[in-house]
């Protein structure tokens with residue numbers, strides 16, 4: 001279980017802030033972290049990874065702070081957490097030394113599926129190839145917690161959908177996944193729950209099944225959150 005309480009993050013260089021009063025994510029949930037550009041998705045995921053000082057607040061994984069849970073968390077980020085001078089093969093060895101549960105066979109399979117050259121330096125890869133490598137490494141860590149920040153970047157929608165499909169297929173069902181993305185239509189069938197950020201605040205937090213029962217789509221809710229001029233949490237429309 002992941003718990004966030006009174007998480008308050010500010011940047012000295014801007015007026016942006018992130019504030020999460022309370023957020024509990026039970027084990028095994030797949031949660032979409034959604035919101036417009038600049039709403040705080042990356043800030044939230046980085047804070048959950050223990051990156052950057054927080055103003056105040058607590059984040060815990062089964063009661064432990066991120067720094068004591070690193071071997072159980074995989075962070076997949078657009079910025080890339082790989083070492084560019086290594087080849088994917090060498091990078092895999094490095095990860096296996098650090099992450100006891102790193103699954104080398106699964107990593108090799110993903111590299112093959114993605115047609116990534118295992119013996120070429122990562123720095124020579126295209127942006128899309130780097131992202132595929134990042135995703136492969138993240139999934140092969142067999143982590144309990146997967147924090148993914150817009151992992152499906154790529155020029156063509158087919159490769160984005162393919163990445164999403166592989167990500168879902170690669171899960172065992174016991175992972176807790178937080179996934180930030182702008183691919184709203186695609187993830188609607190993948191996530192259990194959506195947390196919508198707006199200007200650094202959690203403005204909606206709901207289960208997708210409840211949303212569907214009301215005949216709404218993620219786009220409907222996100223549009224409503226964006227257009228409503230209030231900081232109150234989102235309420236389902238009457239009727």
Ligand SMILES: Nc1ncnc2c1ncn2[C@@H]1O[C@H](COP(=O)(O)OP(=O)(O)OP(=O)(O)O)[C@@H](O)[C@H]1O
Nearest residue numbers: 011013014016035036037038039040041042043044
């Ligand atoms: N290092 C920084 N210094 C100052 N302000 C920052 C810094 N990083 C982010 N911000 C600001 O914090 C706010 C939230 O940014 P963040 O990157 O978390 O948004 P996001 O929801 O991930 O956006 P996007 O969808 O564009 O990736 C923005 O207003 C951004 O300008």
